[in-house]
Amino acid sequence: xxxxxxxxxxxxxxxxxxxxxxxxxxxxxxxxxxxxxxxxxxxxxxxxxxxxxxxxxxxxxxxxxxxxxxxxxxxxxxxxxxxxxxxxxxxxxxxxxxxxxxxxxxxxxxxxxxxxxxxxxxxxxxxxxxxxxxxxxxxxxxxxxxxxxxxxxxxxxxxxxxxxxxxxxxxxxxxxxxxxxxxxxxxxxxxxxxxxxxxxxxxxxxxxxxxxxxxxxxxxxxxxxxxxxxxxxxxxxxxxxxxxxxxxxxxxxxxxxxxxxxxxxxxxxxxxxxxxxxxxxxxxxxxxxxxxxxxxxxxxxxxxxxxxxxxxxxxxxxxxxxxx
Amino acid sequence: xxxxxxxxxxxxxxxxxxxxxxxxxxxxxxxxxxxxxxxxxxxxxxxxxxxxxxxxxxxxxxxxxxxxxxxxxxxxxxxxxxxxxxxxxxxxxxxxxxxxxxxxxxxxxxxxxxxxxxxxxxxxxxxxxxxxxxxxxxxxxxxxxxxxxxxxxxxxxxxxxxxxxxxxxxxxxxxxxxxxxxxxxxxxxxxxxxxxxxxxxxxxxxxxxxxxxxxxxxxxxxxxxxxxxxxxxxxxxxxxxxxxxxxxxxxxxxxxxxxxxxxxxxxxxxxxxxxxxxxxxxxxxxxxxxxxxxxxxxxxxxxxxxxxxxxxxxxxxxxxxxxxxxxxxxx
Numbered sequence: 345x346x347x348x349x350x351x352x353x354x355x356x357x358x359x360x361x362x363x364x365x366x367x368x369x370x371x372x373x374x375x376x377x378x379x380x381x382x383x384x385x386x387x388x389x390x391x392x393x394x395x396x397x398x399x400x401x402x403x404x405x406x407x408x409x410x411x412x413x414x415x416x417x418x419x420x421x422x423x424x425x426x427x428x429x430x431x432x433x434x435x436x437x438x439x440x441x442x443x444x445x446x447x448x449x450x451x452x453x454x455x456x457x458x459x460x461x462x463x464x465x466x467x468x469x470x471x472x473x474x475x476x477x478x479x480x481x482x483x484x485x486x487x488x489x490x491x492x493x494x495x496x497x498x499x500x501x502x503x504x505x506x507x508x509x510x511x512x513x514x515x516x517x518x519x520x521x522x523x524x525x526x527x528x529x530x531x532x533x534x535x536x537x538x539x540x541x542x543x544x545x546x547x548x549x550x551x552x553x554x555x556x557x558x559x560x561x562x563x564x565x566x567x568x569x570x571x572x573x574x575x576x577x578x579x580x581x582x583x584x585x586x587x588x589x590x591x592x593x594x595x596x597x598x599x600x601x602x603x604x605x606x607x608x609x610x611x612x613x614x615x616x617x618x619x620x621x622x623x624x625x626x627x628x629x630x631x632x633x634x635x636x637x638x639x640x641x642x643x644x645x646x647x648x649x650x651x652x653x654x655x656x657x658x659x660x661x662x663x664x665x666x667x668x
Numbered sequence: 669x670x671x672x673x674x675x676x677x678x679x680x681x682x683x684x685x686x687x688x689x690x691x692x693x694x695x696x697x698x699x700x701x702x703x704x705x706x707x708x709x710x711x712x713x714x715x716x717x718x719x720x721x722x723x724x725x726x727x728x729x730x731x732x733x734x735x736x737x738x739x740x741x742x743x744x745x746x747x748x749x750x751x752x753x754x755x756x757x758x759x760x761x762x763x764x765x766x767x768x769x770x771x772x773x774x775x776x777x778x779x780x781x782x783x784x785x786x787x788x789x790x791x792x793x794x795x796x797x798x799x800x801x802x803x804x805x806x807x808x809x810x811x812x813x814x815x816x817x818x819x820x821x822x823x824x825x826x827x828x829x830x831x832x833x834x835x836x837x838x839x840x841x842x843x844x845x846x847x848x849x850x851x852x853x854x855x856x857x858x859x860x861x862x863x864x865x866x867x868x869x870x871x872x873x874x875x876x877x878x879x880x881x882x883x884x885x886x887x888x889x890x891x892x893x894x895x896x897x898x899x900x901x902x903x904x905x906x907x908x909x910x911x912x913x914x915x916x917x918x919x920x921x922x923x924x925x926x927x928x929x930x931x932x933x934x935x936x937x938x939x940x941x942x943x944x945x946x947x948x949x950x951x952x953x954x955x956x957x958x959x960x961x962x963x964x965x966x967x968x969x970x971x972x973x974x975x976x977x978x979x980x981x982x983x984x985x986x987x988x989x990x991x992x993x994x995x996x997x998x999x
């Protein structure tokens with residue numbers, strides 16, 4: 345009971361910070377609330393949030409996925425190649441791409457479980473394997489003649505609002521994740537494995553199978569984010585995914601997912617994603633040299649984790665005091 | 669009495685020898701050299717050996733920067749970002765202010781130490797996971813690097829500074845001496861000094877170290893400062909080798925920084941350092957990289973093969989430690 349309350353409070357704080365930033369940008373950054381800017385901002389945020397979902401699911405099981413970007417890039421290139429070179433319809437190419445993402449994720453999971461090596465090391469190495477394979481196959485060429493149906497999907501506006509269908513894709517993924525964590529056994533098992541692996545194993549959870557499924561879902565989400573990025577850029581370029589690492593951890597952690605595992609916050613990740621995307625966008629509009637964007641994102645991440653730390657220390661002190 | 673002590677000592681040195689599992693790495697490096705010298709004529713040329721050893725020199729320092737933080741059971745994801753920031757700081761001192769090389773190097777090292785101190789202080793004071801802290805500071809350092817340089821390299825460096833990157837004695841690069849001296853100092857530091865032993869104790873068992881009265885927070889800061897210095901040193905060597913202070917220096921270091929210490933036998937859980945293993949791991953990675961170029965392998969496959977190789981060696985060393993030390997598998 346208390347934990348749910350605490351999580352809600354922390355999300356409210358995050359929401360407040362996001363609103364303060366948005367209001368500041370709306371006043372000081374010209375064009376922040378323009379139709380065009382809102383459209384690109386929301387679309388960018390949607391992709392960032394799906395990337396963060398991929399990391400969040402791994403973190404919730406006490407794992408990491410450093411190959412998120414490599415999988416996203418490989419899936420984007422695979423889907424792009426199927427559509428451009430093999431003339432496949434997007435309805436066929438996208439499921440194949442997603443299956444590839446899930447397969448790569450499963451491979452990570454199987455390697456982690458079978459070898460017993462830290463997922464950090466495994467996914468760091470497989471990232472290099474996946475990227476190398478993708479570059480060798482594509483020879484680092486991009487696929488920019490993608491079918492019209494695929495491209496318009498990211499450009500149309502839902503019911504005339506400045507909202508790309510990609511935002512709806514993100515929301516659909518969020519609902520599915522929320523259902524996974526609140527309504528399914530697998531979701532509870534992932535959290536149990538993340539919170540205390542030994543206790544989970546002793547209460548009959550198949551830890552190995554859960555970890556493989558976790559990494560598979562993480563790979564699937566990375567693949568989805570890769571395809572969304574290709575649609576957003578209107579181009580499947582090998583560079584996709586190379587700069588995902590910071591954002592994936594930052595958004596998940598700012599949203600309230602603990603890096604130590606056992607906790608998750610889908611709603612927090614969504615707000616965190618809007619905060620990060622809003623800051624990136626607002627700083628650019630304020631005409632601050634865009635080279636400093638990284639600096640701001642780093643500071644925001646530090647600030648968010650420090651505030652979270654201060655709050656949790658204060659909470660422990662309060663509850664200790666109450667007990668006395 | 670004296671007999672049992674000798675026996676104990678010899679047993680200890682034997683177990684220490686097996687702990688230093690670098691014999692396998694040495695064998696691997698030797699086999700690679702033999703195969704390549706047969707396959708390719710130019711492999712054993714002075715210049716090629718120089719090229720290989722020069723990349724060993726930087727890779728070993730990058731790996732050492734990560735190893736120092738791994739030794740306290742933490743990670744430093746900002747090794748590359750510190751390397752880049754230090755490289756352009758030293759470059760900027762020479763290019764924008766026209767100051768001599770030695771002043772630039774001093775400034776660069778101070779910058780590296782400051783970056784490390786920032787990491788260490790945040791981790792030690794707040795208790796936030798070092799992984800998250802260094803991801804955040806990596807972004808901050810990269811932002812500073814790009815903001816200061818506006819993504820333009822500094823070209824007007826001290827001629828001595830850039831000449832050093834190309835200088836060699838026969839086949840041996842001069843920068844190799846810097847790496848060897850640094851690793852020597854690190855070995856003495858970790859094996860012979862109180863602070864070094866205390867750092868390893870913190871990594872081995874945090875609560876035991878705390879109970880024993882070791883100032884844990886200060887040792888954590890020490891480890892991060894040393895890591896920053898090493899990363900900065902690697903960044904400046906890299907710049908002197910390129911002949912320009914590129915803002916993108918360090919952006920490709922993440923995999924190498926972990927691969928070198930892990931292949932060298934450093935445990936991710938902390939409490940150990942491997943100086944010779946580190947050097948041999950850097951040598952093997954440089955040899956593989958160089959061999960693939962000589963064999964005319966598509967450069968895109970190099971990354972793939974490097975990833976597979978790291979997976980393989982990590983697994984092999986994992987199996988070796990598990991079978992060799994039954995206590996370990998219980999953890």
